[in-house]
Amino acid sequence: MIRVLLVDDEPLALDRLKAAIRPIEGIAAIATAGDGPEALEAIATGAFDLLVLDIQMPGCSGMDVARHVAAMPAPPDIVFVTAFDRFAPQAFEVEAVDYLLKPVSFDRLRLAIERVKRRRASRDAEGRAAELDLVVRALREEARAGAAPQGAAYEGGIWIPCRGGAVRVPVETIDWIEAARDYVLINTPTRSYILRATMTEVAGWLDPARFLRIHRSHIVKRAAVVSIDRPGKGVLRLVLSDGACLQVGPSYQTAVVEALGIESVTRTFTGA
Incomplete structure (x- = not known):
């Protein structure tokens, strides 16, 4: 409590x-x-x-x-x-x-x-061993995935300035990213990290096979999407594993349903 x-x-x-x-x-x-x-x-x-x-x-x-x-x-x-x-x-x-x-x-x-x-x-x-274990498991998943060819441009981790230096946040621990005016908030299961960057910059660091831009203010990890919510005609929201419910921007809807493999219901979601 x-x-x-x-x-x-x-x-x-x-x-x-x-x-x-x-x-x-x-x-x-x-x-x-x-x-x-x-x-x-x-x-x-x-x-x-x-x-x-x-x-x-x-x-x-x-x-x-x-x-x-x-x-x-x-x-x-x-x-x-x-x-x-x-x-x-x-x-x-x-x-x-x-x-x-x-x-x-x-x-x-x-x-x-x-x-x-x-x-x-x-x-x-x-104790803190639990958080370290989360990072270790994420790094192992990243290594097993090994999908990116040598020399690929996508980052395996994002360095975040912090007190006394910087901390590397493995991309596999990131569930979603949100815009916060001049910054972005990088959300993991146990905390957020803040970085002075634009959403466009961050999107360029991330492998689109793993991450998906769903709104001008939101990027999500595909594996974190657990369900899709359709509260009304033309409205589409993604529910993530941490409970976040994020609306898909109208101009992103077609790309999102295709990327998530739900093309068969594109007309239902978009109202087309």
């Missing part, structure tokens, strides 16, 4: 976050704070598993709060929710699990919480 502290200086934003998080399974308690100092006081007197932090607040910023808790022996996970993308590199220097831009949809916030739950389950079961 997860104990959550929501921190935002806008009361309406706090109410919206609370309403979004309350129905999620596995939430034990929700507390709130209206600014940085109040958040630090709450952290000093209570134990929390997750902080959902705004960044620009009076007194001290959400980033200051995150740096404070990073020094704790067992720091809580952090998800930033902010209107600004310029703080993204700093957010991942404090190893934030996710970085959400306002206005945040309830579904996107739920995915961030689910990612925190998977991280906690991984740590509780086997």
Whole structure:
């Protein structure tokens, strides 16, 4: 069960976050704070598993709060929710699990919480060895696939700048990628990584036999697609293994149904 502290200086934003998080399974308690100092006081007197932090607040910023808790022996996970993308590199220097831009949809916030739950389950079961095992297995799959000929242009991993250097994220651990204004968020089962790049640049690094651009703001791993949702005529959505439900852009629909091998229902999905 997860104990959550929501921190935002806008009361309406706090109410919206609370309403979004309350129905999620596995939430034990929700507390709130209206600014940085109040958040630090709450952290000093209570134990929390997750902080959902705004960044620009009076007194001290959400980033200051995150740096404070990073020094704790067992720091809580952090998800930033902010209107600004310029703080993204700093957010991942404090190893934030996710970085959400306002206005945040309830579904996107739920995915961030689910990612925190998977991280906690991984740590509780086997510590960081579980995350390392995920990377090792992904590298083995990548080596077995061996589909790319020698000298191929596609990347086997993406280097992400982080505190003290950079980390290589194997492409096989990536479920989907989303645009975040001047950045992209690279989503894996246990966390997001942020990179200053365009979706077009990232798409050029990835093998189209493994990854598929479905929208100007989304790229998905084909193997992560578990079902297809058709909520209305001309609307097509892909449901991924982590629970994400991503809409396919109208101009991408024909290419997506062909790439996924469902040409026989192209007319149904596109309304053609």
